[in-house]
Amino acid sequence: MISVKNLDFQYSKRAMIYNQLNLELEVGKIVGLLGKNGTGKSTLFKLMSGLLQPKSGSITISETDPFRREPSFLSKLFFVPEEFDMPPIRVRDFVKNTAVFYPRFDYSLMNELLKEFSLQDGQNLKGMSYGQKKKVIIAFALATKAELILMDEPTNGLDIPSKNIFRKIMAGHFEEDQLIMISTHQVKDIDTIIDHLVVLDEGGVIYNESIFDLTQKYNFLTISNENAVDAIYSEAVLGGYKAIVSKQDHEETQVDLELFFNALISDYKQFF
Numbered sequence: 001m002i003s004v005k006n007l008d009f010q011y012s013k014r015a016m017i018y019n020q021l022n023l024e025l026e027v028g029k030i031v032g033l034l035g036k037n038g039t040g041k042s043t044l045f046k047l048m049s050g051l052l053q054p055k056s057g058s059i060t061i062s063e064t065d066p067f068r069r070e071p072s073f074l075s076k077l078f079f080v081p082e083e084f085d086m087p088p089i090r091v092r093d094f095v096k097n098t099a100v101f102y103p104r105f106d107y108s109l110m111n112e113l114l115k116e117f118s119l120q121d122g123q124n125l126k127g128m129s130y131g132q133k134k135k136v137i138i139a140f141a142l143a144t145k146a147e148l149i150l151m152d153e154p155t156n157g158l159d160i161p162s163k164n165i166f167r168k169i170m171a172g173h174f175e176e177d178q179l180i181m182i183s184t185h186q187v188k189d190i191d192t193i194i195d196h197l198v199v200l201d202e203g204g205v206i207y208n209e210s211i212f213d214l215t216q217k218y219n220f221l222t223i224s225n226e227n228a229v230d231a232i233y234s235e236a237v238l239g240g241y242k243a244i245v246s247k248q249d250h251e252e253t254q255v256d257l258e259l260f261f262n263a264l265i266s267d268y269k270q271f272f
């Protein structure tokens with residue numbers, strides 16, 4: 001569905017952000033997009049949405065060039081940016097005016113998700129906090145049923161119970177013909193919902209694998225003595241160490257995304 005080939009991009013006269021970035025992704029996945037500050041995650045989402053044009057290389061989404069911004073393409077994509085403006089109108093009017101652009105929009109799901117987030121469609125967006133507006137836009141994004149949903153830091157501004165609800169609704173309302181990409185630094189907010197991981201660093205994609213493959217290749221352990229295991233990577237934590245080891249006869253363990261991310265950016269080549 002997404003095909004990025006030898007991509008590069010620069011903002012006016014600034015340095016190039018990528019170094020011939022390549023990425024292929026198919027539908028049926030909820031993808032976590034991780035990367036240090038400034039590695040170009042938000043820029044990549046803007047390029048995928050057609051808000052920016054590549055300087056070199058190409059991006060195609062279902063064989064379409066996003067920058068052409070064709071209505072038929074836009075009706076299949078929803079982008080939740082980190083910063084956004086919403087009109088000073090009631091939620092129900094926002095839904096009425098905007099849902100028409102999304103042929104698969106599910107009005108009853110929208111109402112259900114608003115209820116989950118303890119919001120009413122009669123509330124005016126003007127009087128809402130940043131977190132409340134974010135919940136409206138997350139609910140709207142899922143209700144579009146768009147084939148491609150891009151979410152940039154969706155849990156920023158959400159309180160603790162809302163982060164829980166976010167995880168629940170993401171897992172419960174994803175369909176196999178969709179691709180959802182979530183860019184975040186809040187790995188705990190997404191570690192139970194993503195089934196695929198993409199990591200950007202050094203101008204390119206340094207990791208692009210399913211979480212299933214990760215669990216089959218590695219174990220994530222908490223140990224008291226660093227030398228107790230032959231660790232690929234370890235970090236000191238209160239009372240011991242967290243370690244990544246090659247999976248042998250150990251049972252499957254829950255992926256520690258933060259630890260894996262730190263290991264990757266310290267030396268990703270050790271994982272290949």
Ligand SMILES: Nc1ncnc2c1ncn2[C@@H]1O[C@H](COP(=O)(O)OP(=O)(O)OP(=O)(O)O)[C@@H](O)[C@H]1O
Nearest residue numbers: 011012014017035036037038039040041042043044
């Ligand atoms: N509008 C802009 N004008 C000029 N430079 C920009 C603009 N937006 C981003 N940049 C620069 O482009 C690079 C990539 O930024 P981008 O926001 O895509 O990174 P990011 O990975 O999303 O970062 P973060 O994790 O901090 O949100 C950074 O060096 C940033 O300073």
